[in-house]
Amino acid sequence: MEEAQEIEIPCYFVCPISMQLMKDPVTVSTGITYDRESIEKWLFQCKNSTCPVTKQDLSSTDLIPNHTLRRLMQEWCTFNAYERIPTPKAPVEKSQILKLLQEAKASPKSQINCLHGLRSIAHRDESSRNHLQHAAGAVEFLVIVASKNEDAMNKSEALSILHQIQLSESDSKKFLSDNGGFLESLMQVMESGDCQSRAHAVMLLKSAFYVADPKHLIGSKPEIYKQIVHILRDNISQQATKTALKLLVELCPWGRNRIKAVENGAVSALVELLLGTEERRACELVLTVLDQLCGCAEGRAELLAHGAGLAIVSKKILRVSNVASERAVRIICSITKHSSNSRILNEMMQIGVVSKLCLVLQVESSHKTKERAKEILRLHSRVWKDSSFIPPHLLSSYPLP
Template identity: 35%
Template sequence: MENIDYPPDFRCPISREIMKEPVTIVTGVSYERKHIDKWFNVYKKKTCPATMQPLDDFDMTPNHTLKRLILAWRETLAAAPSSSSSPAQPSVKHGEMVSLFNALDSSPFKVTCLKKIRAIIQLGDDTRSEFVNSGGLEAVVRMLVNQTAVDNCDLDSFQSFEEALGLLHLLPLSKEDKAFQVLSKSEPMKSVATVLQRGSSEARFHAIIIFRKIAKTGFDWNQLVEDRGTDLFKSLLELVCDEICSKASSYALELLFEILASSKKSRSKAIEAGAVCVLIELLPDSNRSKCEKMLLLMKLLCECPEGRTALVDHGLGIAVVSKILVQVSYTATKLGVKILCLVSSFQPTERFLEEMLTYGAVKKLVTLLHLEGLCSTKKRVLDMLKLHGNAWRRHPCFPCDMKDYLG
C-alpha cells in the first residue's frame, strides 16, 4: 500500500515511510515520533533534519490532524478496487535506482544521488534486494573506496562517503549475503575504517554497525589490523569513551572483543594504542554490563606481558580492579580474580603485591573463600594466597585474622 500514490506530506522526512505517530517540531515540519526522537536524543542533533535550521526548542507536538488524514487515506485505499493491470512498483524503483547508480560515477552531485538511493531502500526489504541485485551495492562501494582513497578529501568527498555508510549500514551482512561478500573485501574494509577514524559522529556510528555485523560472521581481522595498526584501536577506544551514544560505546566494546579474542598480535596493538589505560579510567563509573565487557577485554590484554605491565604501571590499575571484587556481579568478580591471578603469577612485583594489600584486594580474596559456589575462582584465590602469603604477612598493613589462609 505504501508504494501507491501517496501524498508526500504523509511520509516522514527522515525515514521516507508513511507516518503512524506524526509529531511537529518548532519549524513546523512533521516527523514520525520515533525517528525525530532518535535524531535529537540518540544522535544529539540540534537542527531540523528537513531544513537544517538550528533549534533551541526540541518540543514535539502530536499532529492529530495529519494522523487523521493518513488514517482516512489508508481507509480509502483499502476500500478502492485493486487494479491488477498496474505496473509493479519494484520495476519502477529499478529504473530509478539504475539511473542513480550510473550518476554516481559521473555526477558531481554524489551526495544527492546517495540520499535518493537511501530513501528508496528504506522503503522495505524488497527495495533493499532490488538495490543489491541491480548492481547498486557495487556502485556505492566503488564510489566509497575511490573517495576515501584520496589523501586530502574536500567537504563534498567527506559528505559522500559518510552518506554511503548511512546507506550501507541498513543492509543485512550475514555470511550468505552478497553485501557481506562485497563489503568484507580488503579495500572496502579499509574505507569503512577510514570513516571510523575521520568521520562525523553519525558516520562513525554507521561504521561501527557495519563492522559489528561483519564481526558476527567470524571475520578474520588480521589484515585490517596489519594495515591500520594502532589507528584502528584508537578509533574504537574513542567510541568506547563516547558518553553521548551508549550504543556506539557498547558496540565498540563488542567489536574490540571479537578482534582481540582471535589474535595476540592484535592485543599488542591495542595495548600500544592505550587500551589498558582507557579501560582502567572508565571502569569506576560504568554500569554492570559495560563493566563486565571491559573486564573481559582487560583479561585478554593481561594475557600479554605488556598488558600486565600497563595495568601495574597505571596509578589506579590495582585499585580499580580491587574495588569491583564482590561489589559488581559474579561475572565481574570472576574476571577481576582472573586479572589479578595473571599478574600475580607472571609479574608479581613488590609494588603490585603491596597495592593488592593496601587497596583491600587481599581481604576481598579471603572473603570470596566463604561464599557459596565460585569453585574455579576459589582455586585461583587459594593459589594466590599460598604463592604470596609470606610477602603479605610481613607487610605492616597485614590483618592478623588472615594468617590462617596464608601459606
C-alpha cells in the first residue's frame, strides 16, 4: 500500500511573516501580500511602519484585500481536499467609523447611536478593533463621553469599548497629561459604577499607569488608592482584583505612594484578601504589595495592628509557591529588623512564625529565602533559641548566632 503523500502548499499561499497558509490575504503599499492577522500584528501591536519583506517604509497602512489570490487558494484547497479557508467578512473601513463620529455631533440621540455602532465594531474581530483604535477621533470621542457624559449607561458603554480596543501607549500618556477629567471619571466609576464598569475602569487605569512617565506615577493622587482599596474590598471579580493588585505593584515603589496606600487602608484590605484566597497568583501579588508597604514604618505598623496580619503572612510560607515564600519571609524580615519589640517577638513565637522559619531551613526552598530566614533567626536568637513553642525537631535546625 502506498503511503499518503503530504500535500505541499504553494509558496505564494504562505504568509512571509507567519510562514503558514494565509486565511485572509491582503496587500500593502509595497505590493507584497500577507495574511491580515500577521501584518496587522506587525503594524499595530509591534508598532512597525515598514514592509517586513522589502524593509521599505509604507506610504499607507491601508490593507487591500487580495480577492484573486484568496479565490485561487480556495480552489486549490477544494481540489486537494485541504481544509477550505472561509471567505472573510468585509473589513471595517475607516470611512464607516468617521461617518459614525461625524453623525454623533448632531444630537444626544446620534451620540447614543454612534456608541452602539462603535460597540458593534469593537465586538466584531481583532482587525476591526485595530481600525477603531487608529481611526482619527474615535478614542478621543470615547474619552469625552466617559469623562463628561452624565448618563451612566453612556459612560459605561464608552468605558467598555475603550477597554476592548485598549488604549495605545501614546493615548494613555496623553490622557494622563492633558485630560484630568478622564482620570476623575475613572475614579467616579470605580466608586459608584456597576461591577462591570468598575472592572473596566480599573483595567484602563492600570493600562495608563503601566506606560506613564515617572512624574505621573510619583504625583498620583490619594483618591486613586482609596478607589483601588474599594475595588479590593468589594472583590467584584477575580480579574478586577488582580488588576488592582498589579496597579499597586506599579505605583507603590514611587515617591510617597506607599504612605498614600497605607493611609487609605491598603494593608488591612490586603490582609483580608490574603485570608480569603488560596489562588497562587493572587497570593503572590498580595504578598508583593505587602512587602512594598512594609518598607515604610506606617505599613509595618498597620500590619502589626491587624490581629491576623503576621499569622496569615507566615501561613503562606511554603504553602503557595517559592515567590510567595520569598515575599512572606521578606515581610517578616522587615518587621524583625525595624519594628520588633519584646511583645512582637513573643507573639511571633506563639503564632508559629519562628517554627515556620526553622522549617524553611529544613525543606527545599530558594537560597535567598533560606539565607534571609537564617538572618532573622540569628538576629533574635537570644529570645527564640530555647523557646518551648518551637518543636524539638525544628529547634535542632536553629542556626548558631
